Amino acid sequence: MKSQSITSLGVGTDDVLSRFILGCATVGNLSRPVSDDGALGVLDASWNAGVRNFDTAPHYGVGLSEERLGRFLLGRDRSEFVISTKVGRLLVPTEEDVEGIEGFYGTPQRARVRDYSREGVRRSIEESCERLQLENVDIALIHDPDDFEEAALGEAYPALEELRDQGVVRAIGLGMNQVPMLERFVANTDIDCVLVAGQYSLLNSEADQGFLQLCARRGVAVFVGGVFNSGILANPSAGNYRYAPPSEDVLRRVRAIDDVCQGYSVRLAAAALHYVLRNPAVTAVVVGARSDREARENVANLLVEVPDALFDDLRERGLVGEPQGLSS
Numbered sequence: 001m002k003s004q005s006i007t008s009l010g011v012g013t014d015d016v017l018s019r020f021i022l023g024c025a026t027v028g029n030l031s032r033p034v035s036d037d038g039a040l041g042v043l044d045a046s047w048n049a050g051v052r053n054f055d056t057a058p059h060y061g062v063g064l065s066e067e068r069l070g071r072f073l074l075g076r077d078r079s080e081f082v083i084s085t086k087v088g089r090l091l092v093p094t095e096e097d098v099e100g101i102e103g104f105y106g107t108p109q110r111a112r113v114r115d116y117s118r119e120g121v122r123r124s125i126e127e128s129c130e131r132l133q134l135e136n137v138d139i140a141l142i143h144d145p146d147d148f149e150e151a152a153l154g155e156a157y158p159a160l161e162e163l164r165d166q167g168v169v170r171a172i173g174l175g176m177n178q179v180p181m182l183e184r185f186v187a188n189t190d191i192d193c194v195l196v197a198g199q200y201s202l203l204n205s206e207a208d209q210g211f212l213q214l215c216a217r218r219g220v221a222v223f224v225g226g227v228f229n230s231g232i233l234a235n236p237s238a239g240n241y242r243y244a245p246p247s248e249d250v251l252r253r254v255r256a257i258d259d260v261c262q263g264y265s266v267r268l269a270a271a272a273l274h275y276v277l278r279n280p281a282v283t284a285v286v287v288g289a290r291s292d293r294e295a296r297e298n299v300a301n302l303l304v305e306v307p308d309a310l311f312d313d314l315r316e317r318g319l320v321g322e323p324q325g326l327s328s
Contacts, residue, residue, distance in 0.1 A: 006171060006193055006221035009082050009138055011053055012283035019277055020302050021053040021084070022046045022295070023225060023288035027068050028061025033106035034290060036068065043072040045292035049299040055195070055223070055286050057086035057143055057175075058128060062098065062110040066131035074133050083132065084195075084223075086143035086175055087124040087156060090115045116142065116151035121159035125168065136168055141175040141195055149181055157189055164192075173220075179211050186211075186220050195286060198226030198242055202233055202257055202275050202314075203250065205321050212281035224276050225286040233272040257319050264310045270301035271310060275320065278311065 007013050011021070027039045034042075054073075056065045066085065073081060094111040102112070115124070125140060140160055145152035152174075160172040174185050175195035182194050194215065200207035207224070215222050231239025232246055236254045240246065246254070258268045276285055289295035314320045 005219070006139075006283060009170060011082055012221060016302060017050045017299070018053070019284045020051060020299070021055050021223060021284050021286040022051050023286040024054055024056040024065045024069055025060045026288040026290045028056070028063075028065030029104050029106050030060065030288075031103060031105070038291065039068045040072060041292035042289045042295050043069065045295035046289065046299070047072075049296060051295075051299065052081045053084075053284065054081065055084040055225075056132075057089075057141075058091050058124060058131075059086065059089050059102070059112060059143060061104050061107045062112060063091050063131050064104075064107050066128055070132035070134065078134070082138045083134065084139035084141060085125075085128045085132070085137050086141045087121045087160070088114060088116050088143040088145060088148070088152070090120055090124055091127065114148065116145060116148045116156040118155050118159040121156050122163070125163060136170075138169065139171045139173065139193065140169040141173045141193075143175050144177070145174070146176065146178065146181065149184075153185070153189070157185070157191070161190070171221075175223075175225075177226075179207050179209075183211050183214060186214055186218055191220060193221040193223060193283070195223040195225055197224075197286075198229060200224050200276055200279075200282070201227050201229050202272050202320055203229050203241070203253065208279065208321070212279060216281040221283040222281055223284050223286050224282055227272050227276050227285050227287060228269065234269040236268060253319065256317070257314060260313050260317065260319065261310065263313075264307060266304070266306050266310055267301060269297070270304050270306055273298075273301050274306040275311060 012019055056069050089112040091110045092113055142152050142156045163169045164172050171192035173191045173193035174182055176182055177197045179199050196207050228234040229241050230243050232241045232254055236258055241250050261268050261271045276282055287298050289298055
């Protein structure tokens with residue numbers, strides 16, 4: 001059974017910074033290499049700005065993200081920060097060329113092996129704790145079980161329940177880029193939280209077609225990743241949309257949204273963050289950074305006040321919908 005609410009971990013409280021989780025995929029060299037000093041700069045700038053929630057995974061840089069995060073947090077008061085990591089991929093040494101595999105560059109010489117078994121989950125948590133140099137993690141998520149639903153439900157989930165009951169982890173859940181399987185888990189298990197990536201943003205409302213409301217009814221915390229849809233809502237002139245170059249239709253819509261934001265002197269990235277957080281079913285956003293400058297900008301965008309009139313304007317122009325949770 002659920003041991004505690006996510007807010008008791010310090011995530012999603014009334015403090016606005018508690019509603020921000022630093023996504024550490026870029027710290028693991030997603031898309032292109034980041035030096036050790038560069039990764040430290042991201043973590044240091046985020047910490048100095050007040051960020052205390054961090055999301056990582058063995059998948060991110062085949063352990064590099066966890067290792068860098070662990071070195072950064074070493075010696076800090078354990079009660080001051082919350083760590084979320086994931087299970088479903090074990091890491092093994094390899095002599096094969098790993099450069100660029102699954103979008104990560106300059107990584108350790110390791111390969112990923114999918115494993116959602118009970119033994120695999122327990123081993124994954126143990127090895128994550130070793131890389132993080134921690135005795136435990138706060139949140140453990142089953143990671144990307146798209147093609148492994150039976151194993152995730154029948155083995156990984158019960159294993160995480162055991163670990164939660166034993167106090168090895170404090171909260172459990174699922175992290176995916178799709179809604180349907182998340183919805184099935186929320187309806188049929190006793191998970192504490194979900195991380196849904198790329199399915200709720202200024203450009204995509206799929207997660208708001210009943211799923212977020214189901215989470216609210218079930219008392220499941222929702223972390224939303226991909227609020228910039230692979231970058232286009234942070235940098236309209238250079239960002240991708242859902243990991244690929246944007247279509248002309250997407251570009252036109254982004255430019256129209258940006259024009260409205262400029263009329264209110266609000267940065268598009270700030271509007272993207274606040275649009276998601278306005279939904280009462282959303283607990284926190286998960287946002288990465290590739291430099292100390294981006295880390296500071298993320299927090300600045302979070303702290304800025306965005307007027308309701310901006311979102312009213314976007315709705316009246318048919319550029320965004322009304323978050324369903326606002327009318328519940």
